[in-house]
Amino acid sequence: MKILVVGGTRYFGIPVVNALLAKGHNVTIATRGNVKVDFEGEVSYVVLDRMDSSSVKRALDNHRFDVIIDKIAYSSNDVKALLENVSCDRYIQMSTCSVYPCEHAGITEDEFVTSEYPLEWMDRIKDYEKTKRNAERAVLEYMDLSACTFVRYPVVLGENDYTGRLRFYIEHIKNEHSMNVDDLDVAMSFIHEKEAGEFMAYLVDHPVCGAVNGCSNGDIRISEIISCAEKKLDKKAILDENGDAAPFNGLKDALTFSTEKAKEAGYIFSDLNSWIYKLIDYEI
Structure with missing residues (x-):
């Protein structure tokens, strides 16, 4: 499959890309161009500022991918800048368990329902929980829920x-x-960085509708x-x-x-x- 990874050159973005390459996927990485990584296979690069709609348009206008894996969607405006300028059949967003309103043991995905959240268009703000809830909700302005996956991780730990x-x-x-x-x-x-990356790659070939938790x-x-x-x-x-x-x-x-x-x-x-x-x- 033809896959765009937005933010794949740092931390658990690297095992995301390596796992995709191991499965034979055609991977393009969208970054600011500051870092190049020796991946376990050949990748293509596009350079853009994902917070700038005009930058995304210049880099990706008229492109279509089978899957977009968005590792750095921190706000609703981040999502808007991307999805108004590029299309895909499936969209996988790295979200966070911080979207859940209450802390307790055994939190399930239905404790935050993306479609019921009142959308606010906003840039990245210090209120991490609010901005990430809006990042999830903004996707539904461009795609059907059936074509979206929101991967919710707790704290990711690892050697990097x-x-x-x-x-x-x-x-x-x-x-x-x-x-x-x-x-x-x-x-x-917690979840280890390698597994955090590999699970996101797994979802390309094993689609899950809506939110899904991931942790050890x-x-x-x-x-x-x-x-x-x-x-x-x-x-x-x-x-x-x-x-x-x-x-x-x-x-x-x-x-x-x-x-x-x-x-x-x-x-x-x-x-x-x-x-x-x-x-x-x-x-x-």
Whole structure:
């Protein structure tokens, strides 16, 4: 199939592209042209600013793809700039589990219904939840829901995580810096960067209508992350309410997600325990 990947040269965009190439798809990557990657196969590039409608039009006007995988749709205006200038049979958007209004264990896709959300045309704003809800909703102005997939991930971790969220805990323990962790016992879901990419590629050949959650099986408590790092480093964490605020503060309840819909499509996610402790070792 002829596939456009918008934002495929960074983090888990790379395993998206490699998985598509392994399946023999014809891949074009839309980027700003700042980064070139040695993929596991040949790809084509188009250079554009996806937030600028005229830039997208110059690069992609009159192009049609079997599938568009949109990894960097952060606002409704991002979606507008793209979909008013290029067409496709199917559209897959990397959304986020942050669209869900309530935190609890076992969140299912129907807890945020894209079609029922009141659309606002907006640029990228600091209210991440609001802007991503609008990014989902904007797609339905251009395509039928039956041709759309919204992939909702929790926090993505991996060796190439440029945000340093897991590294925060390890470095604070290693350097004996105090940190403020507001709930040691909160349980969270995560997904590894490689699997996050591979699942999006899987959806090209195994379409899912509407929203679908993706995360590793199982969860982990912040206290377990800290305890593992303490043992590996042979140092104790310095916990202090006046210390540096930890990345996952602010949760009021467990934050885990059902992946039954993905299982129905034939995809089984890995167990969290199969990689999270290896990743802690890697960071150390």
